[in-house]
Amino acid sequence: MQSITTVVFDLDGVVYRGHTLLPGARKTIAWLRKQGRRVFFLTNNSTLTRTEYVRRLEEFGIPCKKADVYSSAYACALYLRENGGASPRALVVGEGGLSAELRRVGVDVVRELSGRQVDYVVVGMDRKINYRKLVDAHSAIRQGAKFIASNCDPIYPTEDGVIPGGGTIVAAIQTATQTKPLVIGKPSPYILKILLHKEDIKPKRALLLGDRLDTDVACGRQAGVWTAIVLTGVTAREEIAAAPARLKPHWVMESIGDLPRLITAEGKP
Numbered sequence: 001m002q003s004i005t006t007v008v009f010d011l012d013g014v015v016y017r018g019h020t021l022l023p024g025a026r027k028t029i030a031w032l033r034k035q036g037r038r039v040f041f042l043t044n045n046s047t048l049t050r051t052e053y054v055r056r057l058e059e060f061g062i063p064c065k066k067a068d069v070y071s072s073a074y075a076c077a078l079y080l081r082e083n084g085g086a087s088p089r090a091l092v093v094g095e096g097g098l099s100a101e102l103r104r105v106g107v108d109v110v111r112e113l114s115g116r117q118v119d120y121v122v123v124g125m126d127r128k129i130n131y132r133k134l135v136d137a138h139s140a141i142r143q144g145a146k147f148i149a150s151n152c153d154p155i156y157p158t159e160d161g162v163i164p165g166g167g168t169i170v171a172a173i174q175t176a177t178q179t180k181p182l183v184i185g186k187p188s189p190y191i192l193k194i195l196l197h198k199e200d201i202k203p204k205r206a207l208l209l210g211d212r213l214d215t216d217v218a219c220g221r222q223a224g225v226w227t228a229i230v231l232t233g234v235t236a237r238e239e240i241a242a243a244p245a246r247l248k249p250h251w252v253m254e255s256i257g258d259l260p261r262l263i264t265a266e267g268k269p
Helices: 025-034 050-059 072-083 096-104 131-142 166-177 190-198 213-223 237-242 256-264
Strands: 006-009 038-043 069-071 089-093 108-110 120-123 146-149 155-158 161-164 206-210 226-230 251-253
Touching (some): 025 256, 038 050, 069 072, 069 190, 072 120, 072 146, 089 096, 096 108, 131 166, 213 226, 226 256, 251 256
Parallel strands (some): 006 206, 226 251
Antiparallel strands (some): 155 161
């Protein structure tokens, strides 16, 4: 691990759970920066903007810049900017963070169809989901709109336990339309590869630290970076032992607080 110069952290279940900072997070991130290592944050949670993630981290006492944060909402915005043509229109089933990131790159965001045609249906976590939103998404996709998912996470960790994630909404729309979405967030390596390229980081000098095998580890392995899993999120040690090789992390640790010890240890996995 000593060759690692950049650490990319997932947020929910790794750095914090809901509004509770996880033990060792602040100290570990400060230690990494003091050592001269670069720190970034990569989250599948599309409910907040990158600016709001900066504010949340700073409220926890973790200094952060907007450029340090990569989210699935931001990734969806980059994808539509690159592939959507001039002023694409998107029906958004999601929360404010997703809509705001899309609007920042010129996407015409609508929250209900009302007889309008849209080019895309973009779906993320939506804690105010209702049947009308499902009907609109179904109608738009049946009429030819492209179906994009910020992520397919089935569950989401909070300080009160796990709750249904944005993937449950994606699954409902997929079932109704019989259409598979293009998934932009993890496990797709799309946003991680953008981060590595933009920041000029060699994959074998980077570590992705998350709490999910099917998103964090899968994304990291596809992008060619080192991977580690903490047990403070949604994954149990037994699941790691039973996982196929493509989903096995290079390291497993109880919490983010174990990272400094592992980085200073000799040898590679």
